[in-house]
Amino acid sequence: MQATFIDPGALRSEFALEQCTTTPDGFGGHTESWVEIATLFARIEPIIVQSTFGADQTLETATHRVTVRWREGLKSGMRFRRNQRVLGIVTVHDPDETQRYLVCRAKEQGA
Template sequence: MGIMFIDPGRLRTELMLEAAVTTADGAGGHTEDWQVVATVFADVEPVGEASRFGAGQAHETVTHRVTLRFREDVASGMRFVRDGRVLDIVTVRDADETGRYLVCRAREEGR
């Protein structure tokens, strides 16, 4: 595996990194809210799409590759948000194991 070179100018899309916070509701369940962890700049690249039909309607999904500077606190289950668009983080990896960049696979459901 070689070292990954990225033009820093490509990391120009501003995203909010959010994590789910659960709170007990007092009746044995919980509520889920999203809390902003950080603002990051990334390169967002769509890499695939899928369409499936169910329950009488079409469900559209777009998969993105999101590249950002390395952070210890990014994990699957978190999400990126920008202008009402939500990209759910599916996988997170250090692409070349140098601790410089993270490459996340993220899924955006059609609205």
């Protein structure tokens, strides 16, 4: 298998990697909070931007490809955050199975 070359200089956007934690609220439910677990540098590329109209409103969705250095424990359900910009991680894969990089598909929340 051929190793994929990614220019390390392309990983220039700094993001916080966050994981959701839940705390019981004492009434049978729970509250969610996001905890920063790491700071990562990434290459971010827009893939799809689409508008959907329904229920008398327009919903904008932006999907991105985010490439980071390989990291143990990075998985779907986590998110990348940079200031007010939040990218929810949908999928994570190692493109050439060399444990050098991870490529994530992420949806921008609030886009």
